[in-house]
Amino acid sequence: MEHNPGKYRTDLWIDWCPGCGNFGILASEIKALEELNLEPSKIAIVSGIGCSAKIIHYINANGVHSLHGRAIPFAIGIKLVRPDLTVIVNGGDGDLLGIGAGHFVALGRRNLQMTIILHDNRVYGLTKGQAAPTLPLGVKTKALAIPNIYTDINPIALAISSGYTFVARAYAFDSEHLKEIIKKAIMHRGVSLVDVLQPCVTFNDIHTADYFKKKIYKLEDEGWDPVVRDPKDIEEKALNAIRKSFEEEKIPVGIFYENSLLPTYEERLKNVIKSYPSISPGTTKIEVNGKSIFDRKLFESVFSDFIIDTE
Ligand SMILES: Cc1ncc(C[n+]2csc(CCOP(=O)(O)OP(=O)(O)O)c2C)c(N)n1
Numbered sequence: 482m483e484h485n486p487g488k489y490r491t492d493l494w495i496d497w498c499p500g501c502g503n504f505g506i507l508a509s510e511i512k513a514l515e516e517l518n519l520e521p522s523k524i525a526i527v528s529g530i531g532c533s534a535k536i537i538h539y540i541n542a543n544g545v546h547s548l549h550g551r552a553i554p555f556a557i558g559i560k561l562v563r564p565d566l567t568v569i570v571n572g573g574d575g576d577l578l579g580i581g582a583g584h585f586v587a588l589g590r591r592n593l594q595m596t597i598i599l600h601d602n603r604v605y606g607l608t609k610g611q612a613a614p615t616l617p618l619g620v621k622t623k624a625l626a627i628p629n630i631y632t633d634i635n636p637i638a639l640a641i642s643s644g645y646t647f648v649a650r651a652y653a654f655d656s657e658h659l660k661e662i663i664k665k666a667i668m669h670r671g672v673s674l675v676d677v678l679q680p681c682v683t684f685n686d687i688h689t690a691d692y693f694k695k696k697i698y699k700l701e702d703e704g705w706d707p708v709v710r711d712p713k714d715i716e717e718k719a720l721n722a723i724r725k726s727f728e729e730e731k732i733p734v735g736i737f738y739e740n741s742l743l744p745t746y747e748e749r750l751k752n753v754i755k756s757y758p759s760i761s762p763g764t765t766k767i768e769v770n771g772k773s774i775f776d777r778k779l780f781e782s783v784f785s786d787f788i789i790d791t792e
């Protein structure tokens with residue numbers, strides 16, 4: 482395929498506040514896709530609802546702006562019927578860890594090959610600054626009448642304990658580093674999370690670019706080794722990564738945990754449905770001239786292992 486550096490850009494007006502961390506995520510994601518040299522028609526990006534969710538309109542690839550909290554189930558459906566596509570979910574902390582938290586956990590258990598990019602601004606940006614699930618307990622951002630009364634979720638710890646096999650944190654305004662992490666996440670065999678610390682200049686006056694600049698350090702600079710090389714080390718590596726992710730005096734960014742030893746959901750499916758994914762529901766003909774057809778041979782080839790002989 483011919484390399485065309487501008488092919489993921491659109492000329493749409495970008496509807497975010499000037500200075501928003503979403504610009505950093507957009508730039509890094511576009512650069513990552515360019516450098517991986519993937520064909521835009523072979524990429525599907527799914528979002529829910531939020532400022533972050535608008536990103537699908539600013540990247541020239543297949544995009545679905547779905548429902549609040551439901552980006553992951555949409556993405557799972559797309560990946561299962563079109564296993565040939567690279568599937569990415571972009572979502573806010575409210576979207577993925579509030580209303581959509583159940584789907585976030587269930588995806589980890591599947592280890593389906595896709596990448597979740599979490600826009601972690603710790604507020605509900607689109608609806609004017611309410612506390613998001615990642616806002617720490619006791620913190621009062623400017624739109625809150627009183628300090629936050631909820632305990633916050635640590636996305637890294639939640640992802641690792643849910644079964645995600647590539648778990649990283651990055652910073653929206655360190656584009657080069659974020660781009661490299663997105664590339665690795667997309668190339669990972671299994672489900673990956675990139676938790677992106679994203680300043681919201683309009684509603685989060687606590688976790689600002691200045692705040693992050695003072696606190697962030699890179700895991701790789703202290704020789705952190707996230708890779709699981711032997712199944713017997715899974716528990717230790719996972720626990721160490723979770724412990725590390727709770728550091729707050731200084732905030733570590735980089736890859737916390739990487740495990741390519743577990744089977745993906747696609748591989749697990751293939752074990753029980755022999756014809757998957759060669760006969761994919763997304764590319765199989767189900768109608769002729771507007772009339773649905775029933776292809777017994779196809780049906781039997783897909784479900785042969787499940788047909789119970791009652792005679
Ligand atoms: C079912 C449903 N409930 C609530 C809303 C209202 N709503 C829209 S976006 C949003 C939260 C957005 O916050 P987040 O997901 O963190 O995204 P951000 O705007 O911060 O990027 C809410 C509660 C909605 N659109 N649909």
Ligand code: SF4
Nearest residue numbers: 498501532606681682
């Ligand atoms: S409200 Fe916050 S998250 Fe939304 S566009 Fe503005 S700065 Fe970005």
Ligand SMILES: [Mg+2]
Nearest residue numbers: 573574604606
């Ligand atoms: Mg948010």
